[in-house]
Amino acid sequence: MYDRRLDAIVAAAETGSFAKAGRLLHISTPAVAKQVNTFETEYGLTLFIRSHGGVTPTPAGAELVEGARDLIRRSDEIIRRARRRASPDTVPVRLGISMLRPGRRILDLWQHDAGRTAGIRLELVSLPDGSTSITDIIARLGGTIDVIATAFAPDHWTGVCGTLALSYEPLCLAVPRGHALARRARVTLDDLAGTRIRMLPRGNGTDDVARDLFERAGGIELADIDHYDLDVFNECARTGDLLISKPMWADVHPQLVNVAVDWPEPVGMQYGLLYPTDPTPTVAAFVDRIAELADVERNASARETTEAGDAR
Amino acid sequence: MYDRRLDAIVAAAETGSFAKAGRLLHISTPAVAKQVNTFETEYGLTLFIRSHGGVTPTPAGAELVEGARDLIRRSDEIIRRARRRASPDTVPVRLGISMLRPGRRILDLWQHDAGRTAGIRLELVSLPDGSTSITDIIARLGGTIDVIATAFAPDHWTGVCGTLALSYEPLCLAVPRGHALARRARVTLDDLAGTRIRMLPRGNGTDDVARDLFERAGGIELADIDHYDLDVFNECARTGDLLISKPMWADVHPQLVNVAVDWPEPVGMQYGLLYPTDPTPTVAAFVDRIAELADVERNASARETTEAGDAR
DNA sequence: ACTTGTTACGACATTCGTAACAATC
DNA sequence: GATTGTTACGAATGTCGTAACAAGT
Numbered sequence: 001m002y003d004r005r006l007d008a009i010v011a012a013a014e015t016g017s018f019a020k021a022g023r024l025l026h027i028s029t030p031a032v033a034k035q036v037n038t039f040e041t042e043y044g045l046t047l048f049i050r051s052h053g054g055v056t057p058t059p060a061g062a063e064l065v066e067g068a069r070d071l072i073r074r075s076d077e078i079i080r081r082a083r084r085r086a087s088p089d090t091v092p093v094r095l096g097i098s099m100l101r102p103g104r105r106i107l108d109l110w111q112h113d114a115g116r117t118a119g120i121r122l123e124l125v126s127l128p129d130g131s132t133s134i135t136d137i138i139a140r141l142g143g144t145i146d147v148i149a150t151a152f153a154p155d156h157w158t159g160v161c162g163t164l165a166l167s168y169e170p171l172c173l174a175v176p177r178g179h180a181l182a183r184r185a186r187v188t189l190d191d192l193a194g195t196r197i198r199m200l201p202r203g204n205g206t207d208d209v210a211r212d213l214f215e216r217a218g219g220i221e222l223a224d225i226d227h228y229d230l231d232v233f234n235e236c237a238r239t240g241d242l243l244i245s246k247p248m249w250a251d252v253h254p255q256l257v258n259v260a261v262d263w264p265e266p267v268g269m270q271y272g273l274l275y276p277t278d279p280t281p282t283v284a285a286f287v288d289r290i291a292e293l294a295d296v297e298r299n300a301s302a303r304e305t306t307e308a309g310d311a312r
Numbered sequence: 313m314y315d316r317r318l319d320a321i322v323a324a325a326e327t328g329s330f331a332k333a334g335r336l337l338h339i340s341t342p343a344v345a346k347q348v349n350t351f352e353t354e355y356g357l358t359l360f361i362r363s364h365g366g367v368t369p370t371p372a373g374a375e376l377v378e379g380a381r382d383l384i385r386r387s388d389e390i391i392r393r394a395r396r397r398a399s400p401d402t403v404p405v406r407l408g409i410s411m412l413r414p415g416r417r418i419l420d421l422w423q424h425d426a427g428r429t430a431g432i433r434l435e436l437v438s439l440p441d442g443s444t445s446i447t448d449i450i451a452r453l454g455g456t457i458d459v460i461a462t463a464f465a466p467d468h469w470t471g472v473c474g475t476l477a478l479s480y481e482p483l484c485l486a487v488p489r490g491h492a493l494a495r496r497a498r499v500t501l502d503d504l505a506g507t508r509i510r511m512l513p514r515g516n517g518t519d520d521v522a523r524d525l526f527e528r529a530g531g532i533e534l535a536d537i538d539h540y541d542l543d544v545f546n547e548c549a550r551t552g553d554l555l556i557s558k559p560m561w562a563d564v565h566p567q568l569v570n571v572a573v574d575w576p577e578p579v580g581m582q583y584g585l586l587y588p589t590d591p592t593p594t595v596a597a598f599v600d601r602i603a604e605l606a607d608v609e610r611n612a613s614a615r616e617t618t619e620a621g622d623a624r
Numbered sequence: 625a626c627t628t629g630t631t632a633c634g635a636c637a638t639t640c641g642t643a644a645c646a647a648t649c
Numbered sequence: 650g651a652t653t654g655t656t657a658c659g660a661a662t663g664t665c666g667t668a669a670c671a672a673g674t
Binding site for chain 1: 398
């Protein structure tokens with residue numbers, strides 16, 4: 001709905017640097033500079049004062065950034081309103097998925113429904129991996145993407161977006177096949193002495209608990225990663241480092257095998273859906289239906305186990 | 313500042329047809345359809361119901377068009393505000409010119425000033441010929457273009473934008489060189505019997521007076537053109553038709569020569585500047601300076617004629 | 625030494641227009 | 650028959666990323 005260059009301009013103003021803005025938007029520095037330059041010449045404005053230490057907005061730039069923020073908010077709001085008015089059976093629910101945010105579990109549930117939930121059409125939208133942008137995507141939920149299939153820390157998104165937990169994902173370790181621990185079914189914290197483990201820095205959810213336990217255990221070298229990414233998996237396969245992982249990432253990289261960890265206390269995340277706080281009726285219906293289907297499946301498997309117990 | 317496709321969407325909603333919208337925006341029909349289609353799939357919306365008789369907005373489409381109009385207004389406003397805040401010597405005044413809206417007169421004046429008006433930098437922006445879009449451009453004056461050099465009917469723009477008249481342009485006729493009247497210095501209405509004259513339909517300014525006189529004279533065939541355009545000049549050169557013209561268009565087409573008309577009453581337009589009703593200080597200063605320079609020149613030429621009279 | 629902004633250049637994607645087609649008024 | 654929307658395809662345009670550079674912190 002709005003000029004894409006505004007994203008670059010706002011990011012540059014917020015970070016005070018074209019390079020940092022580029023990293024934020026996952027584009028190169030020259031791309032950011034070009035976008036700002038073309039915008040400036042097109043409207044005859046000078047938005048930033050450049051120096052080799054970074055960029056600072058001019059008065060005009062600051063004014064425009066303020067307006068741009070408002071414009072971006074309004075753009076998303078307009079789409080949401082239009083979407084809400086559309087007849088429900090013509091509007092698809094767009095589920096954002098990626099290698100690291102797989103929708104398989106949800107798609108399985110939905111397929112079991114076999115179209116019994118009439119009038120909801122599901123569309124898959126590919127999501128960029130690299131968690132720096134996930135916050136942006138969630139902030140604009142309802143624009144290009146309606147719901148996201150992902151693992152999440154339950155309390156991390158309260159107030160930001162709605163969450164629907166479908167299954168529990170205990171944290172485990174992705175171990176390169178060559179590693180000694182790769183053949184183990186499960187490991188204790190003591191087994192990990194002398195290894196190098198890559199994980200997110202503090203403040204990104206439930207990984208902090210794991211970090212505490214690692215640090216207390218001693219003998220473990222921790223290496224920060226700024227976000228989960230396929231490159232992180234590649235790096236671990238190359239260097240032999242271990243990586244904090246989840247069961248749903250078991251088949252992401254053929255060179256890495258998941259090994260369970262005997263945590264002294266439960267350490268894990270939820271897998272499920274993230275959806276807007278004010279969802280479209282259609283989206284709300286979809287989320288509700290998924291919740292129902294998950295319940296049905298849970299009950300079925302529970303009944304199965306009790307029946308098995310009776311038979312024994 | 314906003315997604316260009318919104319122009320196509322709004323135009324389609326207003327005209328009820330992709331084809332008409334294309335003509336309005338001076339792009340082809342498939343281009344309009346593509347823009348709307350990509351927008352629809354990108355946001356998962358159906359904005360228009362297509363039929364071979366035209367297109368009608370869906371409820372969602374109507375809602376979005378309403379929001380889009382607001383967004384477009386705001387975009388222009390944001391640019392204007394940012395421009396106003398910029399330090400005056402960094403912001404150029406962008407003068408819109410084209411073959412049919414030449415800036416020569418203004419540029420001459422400005423050059424005579426020889427940079428004595430400090431801190432105003434003049435930039436030339438090419439303007440599309442074809443007057444259907446001129447209204448849009450004027451509506452967005454202050455966005456990409458600050459001032460326009462053009463001929464205009466004085467009362468036609470009151471309330472829409474500011475006007476500065478620099479010279480009077482009596483209407484004349486552009487006659488193909490092969491035509492019998494081409495060798496005449498001036499013609500009367502009676503001379504025009506049997507000719508075909510192209511002109512704008514009613515409601516486009518002072519041409520209506522000329523039309524009245526032609527119709528009253530009789531024996532003159534009138535052919536409507538929907539806007540002035542280089543193609544119109546080419547057409548007249550090809551078909552031998554006459555064309556209502558102005559002295560400033562004398563050299564537009566080598567095949568057409570301007571011949572003055574003995575109008576029973578004055579028929580003409582003003583040449584000068586169109587500028588926003590709420591101009592930037594820089595733009596206001598520019599317009600004022602141009603007015604001053606024109607006055608100086610007028611006085612100089614007046615003094616010259618009186619001196620010549622004294623000498624006699 | 626590291627980071628920043630700029631330029632040049634090649635690869636890629638997008639967008640446009642023309643033409644030909646099908647369906648409707 | 651005139652107008653409308655759609656599709657296909659070639660061309661022009663725009664955008665991005667890599668690399669190499671220059672300059673400041």
